[in-house]
Amino acid sequence: MNEFELIQRHFTRPAGNAVLGVGDDAAIVRPTPGHDLHVSVDMLVEGRHFFADVAPRALGHKTLAVNLSDMAAMGATPRWVVLSLALPQLDEHWASEFAAGFFGLAEAHGVSVIGGDTTRGPLTLSATIFGETLAGQALRRDAARVGDDIWVSGELGLAALAVRQRLRGDVDPPPDVLAQCRRKLDYPTPRVALGLQLLDLAHAAIDVSDGLMADLGHILERSGVAAEVWLEALPTLPWLAENRLSFPGIIAAGGDDYELCFTAPTSARAELAALAEALDCPLTRVGRIVAGQGGRLLDADGQTVTLQRSGFDHFA
CATH class of the missing domain: 3.90.650.10 (PurM-like C-terminal domain)
Structure with missing residues (x-):
């Protein structure tokens, strides 16, 4: 299995809420009119954010969960995600289990994977998520008031x-x-x-x-x-x-x-x-x-x- 077979087999799924998903030089999304677009990225590095023996299914879940949490904090509806992986080696079982954890959570929240990247390197997992709120309606950090x-x-x-x-x-x-x-x-x-x-x-x-x-x-x-x-x-x-x-x-x-x-x-x-x-x-x-x-x-x-x-x- 090479890089492109890995992507096709485990990370290419229909993206029903995108104009164009995985498979081109860039994805195409169409934000909902009258909404603000929210973008957040999180990176998980082995030895810094998780132990080396964590099950790959759990890693797949957590890679997306930490990004969904950022959307939750702003009251945003999560829509799309881009996934990048640095892997020490191509491992069919690891990729299958990771994808099961990642896509299981993505489907539960109506999030489409619309692109990403893979390379060889120390195990590093990074997702960039996109969400929406009605224009000007997001929760923010700068609005706390005395007495709250x-x-x-x-x-x-x-x-x-x-x-x-x-x-x-x-x-x-x-x-x-x-x-x-x-x-x-x-x-x-x-x-x-x-x-x-x-x-x-x-x-x-x-x-x-x-x-x-x-x-x-x-x-x-x-x-x-x-x-x-x-x-x-x-x-x-x-x-x-x-x-x-x-x-x-x-x-x-x-x-x-x-x-x-x-x-x-x-x-x-x-x-x-x-x-x-x-x-x-x-x-x-x-x-x-x-x-x-x-x-x-x-x-x-x-x-x-x-x-x-x-x-x-x-x-x-």
Whole structure:
């Protein structure tokens, strides 16, 4: 199997929502009139973003999931994706499993693969995704307001706990907890449906990829505000909650959560509670936007919790 056979066999599928998909020098797409086009790219590198023994199906899922999460954070409907792969070698089984994970998630969200590139090299996975919102209606990082509640979807810290246990072995969660954490690390759930519903409820939003405090910090900087975040309120597994004072960094700054953090007016609390039930997606109020600069993580006594770092640094 050569490069072109690889593409034809595993990555060429009909692109029903594109004018022209895989097979030409460039794809052709036609954005919906009256909509803004959103573009985002993410790269996953072996040894930096994932372990060498991760199943290829999980890698396929996660390669697209992290991009879908960016669309979710802006309330955008995902439409098209371009996939680029650097592979150490051509492996029929690996390619088949990766494609199954990638296209399984793509089909679930109505996303068409419209192009990409392949080459030999250290295992590197990169996808560029395109989505749409009605013109001027996107969720952005620069719209948080003093008095807003801060909300988080799902649970935090699971993926970070799995990584910590793998790299350092200084945490010992029960086997069922560790299995759940590893599943969250390998198969994150992009909150696309939530993002679409937040367009009419939230002021600002971001996806939690590098850690809650780091990513919330981007909202604070862009919006010119500050935040108080309550460690005791951060949603996580019961085992982590019981040990939250021992591992605040895992929950508040661990990264790889791919949940949504957003700010909303206090008047939206009832609607957000109803939305959480309708989507079967927990939404937790974890803090508030205040005047000033920067974010403070507070314990139950209102004292600042000091973290070694606020989130993942790709060059640290």
